[in-house]
Amino acid sequence: MILHIAAFRWKDDVTEADVTALTDALMTMAAGIPELRSYVAAPNLHLRPAGFDYGVAAVLDDQAGLDAYLDHPEHLAAYESFIGRMLAERAAVQLPIAEGSFR
Template identity: 45%
Template sequence: MILHLALFTWTGDVTADDVTGLTADLHAMADQLDSIEQYACGPNLGITPSTADFVVAAAVRDEDGLRAYLTHPLHQAVQERWLTRMTAARSAAQLPMPFTVVRDAR
């Protein structure tokens, strides 16, 4: 499994309604894509300082699943409808899953 993370910094004119609409469309998209095993997205909680306003986390089976997700017409439609005009900066990274356990949960 691969965890794909995308962090977005918004332009100055993004509204709460924009974020709500984007979030709804991303969840609807994720529900329709077989390549996605787990999915979460939403505004950055802001617990620590960050330039990211919004985060997407998508767990996919493998590299082919990641490519299928990123190139899928539904994903591209969300990008065109929302992200093109909302995004000032974007950063993405991928991590292998499952994660290495550094200590047992207590």
């Protein structure tokens, strides 16, 4: 299995309404992508200093599932409609995980 994590830092003009609309779009998108085993997208709680503004974590079975998710038309539409204009900086990693490794 693969854990895909993306972190975003927003441009200064991004509003709370922008972030809410993005979150709604991403959660709707995730419900329609069967390759996603688990998915969360939300603003950073900022419980520690620094960090990015927003994060996404997706669990998928394999590379094919990751590709299906990232190349899905609704994922691309979310990027076009929201992330592209909001984004100042992005970081992403894909980590191998064993089934049942989340406790």
